[in-house]
Amino acid sequence: xxxxxxxxxxxxxxxxxxxxxxxxxxxxxxxxxxxxxxxxxxxxxxxxxxxxxxxxxxxxxxxxxxxxxxxxxxxxxxxxxxxxxxxxxxxxxxxxxxxxxxxxxxxxxxxxxx
Amino acid sequence: xxxxxxxxxxxxxxxxxxxxxxxxxxxxxxxxxxxxxxxxxxxxxxxxxxxxxxxxxxxxxxxxxxxxxxxxxxxxxxxxxxxxxxxxxxxxxxxxxxxxxxxxxxxxxxx
Numbered sequence: 075x076x077x078x079x080x081x082x083x084x085x086x087x088x089x090x091x092x093x094x095x096x097x098x099x100x101x102x103x104x105x106x107x108x109x110x111x112x113x114x115x116x117x118x119x120x121x122x123x124x125x126x127x128x129x130x131x132x133x134x135x136x137x138x139x140x141x142x143x144x145x146x147x148x149x150x151x152x153x154x155x156x157x158x159x160x161x162x163x164x165x166x167x168x169x170x171x172x173x174x175x176x177x178x179x180x181x182x183x184x185x186x187x188x
Numbered sequence: 189x190x191x192x193x194x195x196x197x198x199x200x201x202x203x204x205x206x207x208x209x210x211x212x213x214x215x216x217x218x219x220x221x222x223x224x225x226x227x228x229x230x231x232x233x234x235x236x237x238x239x240x241x242x243x244x245x246x247x248x249x250x251x252x253x254x255x256x257x258x259x260x261x262x263x264x265x266x267x268x269x270x271x272x273x274x275x276x277x278x279x280x281x282x283x284x285x286x287x288x289x290x291x292x293x294x295x296x297x298x299x
Contacts, residue, residue, distance in 0.1 A: 078231075109289075116289055116291060117275075117289035118288045165231045165232070167231070175220050175222050176234035176237055177232075178234065179231030179232050180231050181229070181230050181231050182231050
């Protein structure tokens with residue numbers, strides 16, 4: 075089966091601009107997760123979708139971040155406006171069920187805000 | 189969710205068995221233990237999960253004592269390609285997911 079795909083792999087934007095990251099989970103995986111690692115820090119949870127519904131968005135840092143998963147397939151994570159501290163690697167992962175703890179991760183999107 | 193503690197780094201040689209221990213003193217009854225491997229510029233890769241006693245798959249073994257306050261990932265006969273960061277995560281049996289991956293253990297395998 076195809077893995078989790080993230081696009082773009084790299085993005086460099088200026089402070090104040092908008093960036094949209096995309097994640098295509100494994101087909102049939104209802105659960106989709108966003109994580110990120112900002113520079114020098116640990117990988118931290120952002121939010122969790124079950125199909126198109128946000129199950130848990132407790133890790134979203136602020137209202138500049140908006141995640142969507144229309145139709146329960148792919149997901150987008152928009153950062154608007156981007157700040158310097160948003161630089162880091164954004165990972166997406168998916169699993170078939172909520173009790174399936176072996177998440178499959180994508181390779182991540184490296185975001186650089188200058 | 190239980191906070192995890194792992195050694196920051198470990199060194200080994202090709203062909204040796206490597207054991208990485210993780211402590212999770214506050215693990216809850218319904219929590220599971222999972223281990224991930226991460227190479228540079230890649231996302232974490234799931235290795236193994238367990239609840240108690242021993243679990244083995246084609247890649248590794250996971251040993252969990254009766255009190256479940258720790259777990260040990262065992263990698264048999266490591267090779268250079270096993271050089272990576274290994275993360276221990278505790279995830280909730282009620283669907284709660286790990287909020288952070290922690291610092292992980294950086295394993296360096298030498299020839």
